[in-house]
Amino acid sequence: MTSIYLTKEIKELIDNGAIFYVSHSGGKDSQAMYALVKEIVPTKQIVVVHADLGEVEWEGVQDHIKQYTNHPINVVKAKKTLLEMVEKRGMWPSAKHRQCTSDLKRGPIFKFIRNDLKARNATVAINCMGLRAQESSARAKKKPFSYNNMQSCNNRVVRHVYDWLPIFHFKTDEVFRTISDVGQKPFWAYEKNERLSCVFCIMGCVGDLRHGAEQRPNLYKEYVELEKKIGHTMFMKGKEPISLEEYVGIKVSNL
Incomplete structure (x- = not known):
């Protein structure tokens, strides 16, 4: 040890x-x-x-x-x-x-x-x-x-x-x-997650976030709707903002 x-x-x-x-x-x-x-x-x-x-x-x-x-x-x-x-x-x-x-x-x-x-x-x-x-x-x-x-x-x-x-x-x-x-x-959650914090953490990898969306679809929907409401996204793709749905690759409508 x-x-x-x-x-x-x-x-x-x-x-x-x-x-x-x-x-x-x-x-x-x-x-x-x-x-x-x-x-x-x-x-x-x-x-x-x-x-x-x-x-x-x-x-x-x-x-x-x-x-x-x-x-x-x-x-x-x-x-x-x-x-x-x-x-x-x-x-x-x-x-x-x-x-x-x-x-x-x-x-x-x-x-x-x-x-x-x-x-x-x-x-x-x-x-x-x-x-x-x-x-x-x-x-x-x-x-x-x-x-x-x-x-x-x-x-x-x-x-x-x-x-x-x-x-x-x-x-x-x-x-x-x-x-x-x-x-x-x-x-x-470590069965699929690399790290553990908030279900949808800004420091989480895509795999962690996808697992969160699978486990907590209603919470995922809240995050997606809040992004739209405030006009600010959690993540960036290069210098451009990218929506949580696009970043994670899961549409709320598919959950």
């Missing part, structure tokens, strides 16, 4: 009682990360957090997380939905402007971390994420362990937050092998 990213500083934080907040999407990376983190961090210092994406989340994700986790699942949710956000903004998120991640995932999770730390009368949080260098050139530039200046505070309220990417250097096959080695199975 590939070793987790672990430094002397992280070991000291474990020994000093820091709280490790494991962000769990239900995807393969989150699953492998949690399985490894709980082997080196005491149970009482681990808190599992899931950002509920509402109607655009794959069905059964939260049941899958519960099945393979030994900790209670703290579910957080933004006050707005993805489709509400897109309609109000008149634009879909993009690789450069991932408002979906910041508003629907990162924001609610950090709000939970701040409140939970306060309730515990604790001051040190480790935000654990299953990001990997192999996923993109942008992610490859990230540091696997860093101090989060934006979320930390040293005024009236003392709060130290670190970002930790425990499986940063893992390859995809190593992630699946880790899940298998601990006697678990990945989420069912």
Whole structure:
């Protein structure tokens, strides 16, 4: 089994009682990360957090997380939905402007971390994420362990937050092998999907999107209709906008 990213500083934080907040999407990376983190961090210092994406989340994700986790699942949710956000903004998120991640995932999770730390009368949080260098050139530039200046505070309220990417250097096959080695199975959508996020994710490949259309035809129709309503498409073909139906290759009328 590939070793987790672990430094002397992280070991000291474990020994000093820091709280490790494991962000769990239900995807393969989150699953492998949690399985490894709980082997080196005491149970009482681990808190599992899931950002509920509402109607655009794959069905059964939260049941899958519960099945393979030994900790209670703290579910957080933004006050707005993805489709509400897109309609109000008149634009879909993009690789450069991932408002979906910041508003629907990162924001609610950090709000939970701040409140939970306060309730515990604790001051040190480790935000654990299953990001990997192999996923993109942008992610490859990230540091696997860093101090989060934006979320930390040293005024009236003392709060130290670190970002930790425990499986940063893992390859995809190593992630699946880790899940298998601990006697678990990945989420069912991986039978056809390469990655797991929203059913129709801007970062998803055509195969993922086609699978989503097959599984959630009504939701697919909502996306197609919203594109027409706001006059903005999720994807581009070169420099030209391309409709979701054309990009995926499935007409709503054929579902």
